[in-house]
Amino acid sequence: MSVADIMSHSGVAFGTSGARGLVSAMTDRVCFAYTMGFLQHLEAEGLFSPGQHVAIAGDLRPSSPRIMAACAAAIIHMGGHVDYCGFVPSPAVAAYGFARGMASMMVTGSHIPDDRNGIKFNRPDGEILKADELAMRAQRVNVPDIFDAHEMLLATPEMDPLVDVTDAYVARYVDFFGAQALHGLRLGIYEHSAVGRDLLVMLVEQMGGQAYRLGRSETFIPVDTEAVRPEDQILARQWAAELHLDAILSTDGDSDRPLLADENGNWMRGDILGILCASALGIKAVATPVSCNSAVELCGMFDEVRRTRIGSPFVIEAMQELAKAQHTTICGYEANGGFLLATPVDMGGRHLTALPTRDAVLPIMAVLVDAKRRGLALSMLQDQLPQRYTFSDRLQNVPTAQSQALIRYLQTGSDADILARLTHMFGALCGQAIHFDTTDGLRISFDNDDIVHLRPSGNAPELRCYTESADSERAASLNGVVLKIVRDNAEKGL
Known part of the structure; x- marks a missing residue:
């Protein structure tokens, strides 16, 4: 059976960041087959052979240990050795693999609810890209008869002793920024169920800051850095005021997407955090998805900005193109705040190696250190950028096919027809539609400088x-009204 057949039968499919699906659909047999397809593809590329090691880690979802065991069983079946890294951030296990030239896997559903999970695959030289996904789909796998009637392993493999990847990941940032880089700062750590919660506390303390543990949960909380829950907004403001904090640090479930709140407890947008991080590191060329804030072009800080489709594989491909253009320092970031460092950075006699996968720690630490060095509160640091504000939210439980049908309807016909239809739908809110971009979903620019971007989720x-405006309250209120209009039209079958 091909991996494509398994995808079709199970409903577990590739999204913008690995394979994801319902936990009930991610049986041991399905996860075993996916892992076989991954390793067979690497073997064909000369990047894996029997006897080699593959690193594996997971997040704190209840289903992650079981799925990790199924993936480990497949690695062993393929003749590989498992480097079991335990429950650590996605970028930590990826960095471990990249440094050793070995494949790695992370069992995580990131920010989505824990009735779903997923697997992120990393080649020895970087994340898998879309070409790798196509090759994995085409793999034919001969899955052994080691599963029961419910497609669960008859015997769970024994994991090798735990491999510590945390110390090296923490040292990466302490060595670069300095052991006293956060001295004097009062920093809250919103722990919730993030796999990197203890690591963040360790990092703050090793960099001289005072860490305050907040909101730890032993049940999984699906924190989405692009759509921060109202209760998390309220909590952050309360914590900032009660504890007199300089900032609040957090991440999503697998700790590759950052959340950073300023001294007032206001969560910073991920695309603003990306601009500030790139500036603090002296980056010259930036790759970022089309959904991100246009302040990256308007600020004039970068020699080139290249826009992409949404998803780290597309950002990585754009970073590779920027490298061909011989830019000296290159990064990428996403609207969720995940930051990808394509080239090494040297600053103040210290060296930071490249890490071309989504990372939460670097943007948090780079921006905090830069603000402290300049004697500015985080809110003041943001105020120095062009005043463009973004807001994002989502309609949940909308079938992907329904979302795609609406987008197709909106962009059918000539350019003039499309602009007229968009003006008819949204004109009372934003005026006349003057431009649209179909790089990923549908991004619409209006003559009042508002931007509306609609996109079905990939996972x-x-x-x-996504909405953008010259005023933060306008961006937020516009988003809510647009979603209502979209919901009403989607229900009509348009």
């Missing part, structure tokens, strides 16, 4: 909406 039954 969940959701329709995302």
